[in-house]
Each structure stands twice: as C-alpha cells, then as structure tokens.
Amino acid sequence: MRPADVVVALDVGGTGMKCALVRADGAVLHTERHPTDAERGPDAVVDTVLGVAEGLAGKARADGLDPVAIGIAVPGVIDEARGVAVWSANVGFRDVPLRDLAQARLGLPTAVGHDVRAGGLAEARLGAGSDAAHVLFVAIGTGIAAAHLVGGAAATGAHGAAGEIGHILVRPGGPRCGCGRPGCLEAVSSASAIGRLYSARAGAPATAAEVADRAAAGEPLAADVWREAVEALADGLATGQALFDVETVVIGGGLARAGALLFDPLRAALHERMTFHREPRLVAAALGDEAGCLGAALLALDSLEK
Numbered sequence: 001m002r003p004a005d006v007v008v009a010l011d012v013g014g015t016g017m018k019c020a021l022v023r024a025d026g027a028v029l030h031t032e033r034h035p036t037d038a039e040r041g042p043d044a045v046v047d048t049v050l051g052v053a054e055g056l057a058g059k060a061r062a063d064g065l066d067p068v069a070i071g072i073a074v075p076g077v078i079d080e081a082r083g084v085a086v087w088s089a090n091v092g093f094r095d096v097p098l099r100d101l102a103q104a105r106l107g108l109p110t111a112v113g114h115d116v117r118a119g120g121l122a123e124a125r126l127g128a129g130s131d132a133a134h135v136l137f138v139a140i141g142t143g144i145a146a147a148h149l150v151g152g153a154a155a156t157g158a159h160g161a162a163g164e165i166g167h168i169l170v171r172p173g174g175p176r177c178g179c180g181r182p183g184c185l186e187a188v189s190s191a192s193a194i195g196r197l198y199s200a201r202a203g204a205p206a207t208a209a210e211v212a213d214r215a216a217a218g219e220p221l222a223a224d225v226w227r228e229a230v231e232a233l234a235d236g237l238a239t240g241q242a243l244f245d246v247e248t249v250v251i252g253g254g255l256a257r258a259g260a261l262l263f264d265p266l267r268a269a270l271h272e273r274m275t276f277h278r279e280p281r282l283v284a285a286a287l288g289d290e291a292g293c294l295g296a297a298l299l300a301l302d303s304l305e306k
C-alpha cells in the first residue's frame with residue numbers, strides 16, 4: 001500500500017456506529033460516530049451504513065487520501081466468507097448481503113466481519129494480547145461473546161457463530177438467558193444480568209457498575225451478586241481454557257471497567273479451577289470501545305492481501 005492509502009472502517013452497533021479512516025500501519029487518521037436508529041428497520045439502517053461509508057470515503061479523498069477498501073463489523077451471526085449479515089438482532093439484519101451492497105454502491109472491495117471477532121482481532125494484534133499467539137478475547141456487556149485468535153486471525157466457525165461463550169451452560173436451572181435456556185453464562189455474569197439479579201433481590205433498580213461500587217463498599221447483597229457473577233465467569237473461562245489453551249485472556253466490554261474489583265477475584269477463582277491446564281494471563285482490554293472499529297479496518301486491510 002502507498003502512504004496515502006486508507007481503509008474506511010465501520011463498527012455498527014444497536015445504538016451507534018463508530019467509524020474511522022485507518023492507514024495500513026494502524027494509524028487512525030479520522031473518526032466519526034453516528035446513531036444507528038435500528039428501530040427504523042433494516043433497509044434504512046443499511047442505507048445509513050452505506051451513506052456513512054460513502055461520506056468517509058469522500059472525506060478521505062478531500063484530505064488527499066486514497067480510500068482502497070471498506071471494513072464493516074456487525075453483531076450477530078455473520079458469514080464472513082460471503083459477506084452476509086445472517087442474523088443481527090440488535091440492528092434487525094436478516095440475510096443482508098452487506099459486502100455486495102457496499103461494493104456496488106462505493107466501488108471498493110469490502111470485508112464484513114463479526115463485531116466481537118473484529119474487536120478480538122484488534123486486541124490480539126494491536127492491543128492487550130499483542131505479545132501472545134493464542135488469545136481469547138471476551139467482551140462482557142449486555143451479553144457475553146468471545147473471539148479465539150491464533151496468530152492474529154479469528155476462528156469464525158462453520159456457520160459464522162464461533163465464540164458464543166455467553167451461552168456455555170454454567171448454572172443448570174439458573175436464570176433464563178435471552179436465547180431461551182436457563183443457566184447460560186450470559187444470564188448470570190453479563191453486566192445486564194448482574195444489574196437484573198441485584199435489582200430483583202434488592203427490589204430497586206441498579207446497574208452492574210452500581211453493584212460493583214456497593215460490593216466494594218461492603219454491602220452484603222451486592223457482594224453476593226458480584227461473587228456469584230465472578231464465580232460463574234470463572235467457570236465459563238475455565239471451559240474456554242480447556243477448549244482453547246490460550247496464553248492470554250483479554251476481558252473487554254463495560255464490565256472490564258470494574259478493574260481490580262473484577263480481575264482480582266476472577267484471577268483467584270480461575271486459578272482454583274485449573275488442574276493440568278496452564279493458567280492463562282488475565283488482562284483488561286487496551287483499546288476500549290474503538291476495538292471493533294480498528295478490527296473492521298484490519299479485516300479490510302487483510303482482504304487486500306488475499
């Protein structure tokens with residue numbers, strides 16, 4: 001690539017999209033954020049995504065840069081080989097051929113990827129996992145999802161659904177998960193589950209961040225809910241380690257902001273669960289909520305090398 005070459009990167013979420021112009025060396029030259037307004041329906045969202053991408057390509061050209069490819073990260077089940085958003089509940093996509101639509105409208109090669117796998121790609125190559133060849137990236141927010149990265153590439157699975165660690169069964173008969181089954185990891189340890197479980201027991205609403213603060217302040221109910229979430233998370237990560245044998249587990253998403261309050265007990269609980277497996281290094285994500293957008297840029301850059 002030439003010095004003026006950039007890729008257009010978009011990370012499309014349920015509420016907003018993070019966008020950037022990124023150079024081949026990973027330098028971010030320009031960023032934008034736009035609302036997704038998913039309630040308008042999939043056609044309108046696709047039109048917004050393509051319009052924003054077009055605007056970014058135009059901005060690049062106006063700045064004397066040359067947009068050479070597009071990378072788009074989307075949540076849900078993504079068929080990366082075909083560039084199709086198979087099912088994205090958050091943005092209302094079902095079988096949307098996003099890659100073909102973007103290529104047709106902008107005339108640029110386009111890569112479409114899964115948002116958490118894109119985030120994991122960025123953390124593994126540029127962020128907290130960059131010194132390891134085998135990395136598990138776990139994003140904990142509204143839900144829990146993961147990406148397994150080997151040598152800087154993410155495994156997608158046969159159907160584009162690899163990494164759904166949030167739906168490991170950790171508490172049979174436990175709280176019902178959004179997927180319909182009781183006891184999934186996501187139903188106990190996601191930020192929204194922590195808030196929900198505490199609120200149900202306390203009889204008053206609270207967010208996971210508030211539960212964390214109250215647990216740190218010594219409130220017994222908050223400490224119980226927090227401990228249960230950490231224990232279940234350690235069960236999930238121990239299963240992940242049995243499957244993937246990674247060097248580094250990178251924890252991202254909103255819950256990682258709890259810092260030592262999460263990482264200290266989680267390390268101890270994971271340590272207890274290791275028998276013959278090597279214990280992974282457990283670290284906080286380094287790229288924050290930019291990871292998905294940077295990962296989309298990496299997908300676009302990778303697609304040019306193929």
Ligand SMILES: [Zn+2]
Nearest residue numbers: 167177179184
């Ligand atoms: Zn589930």
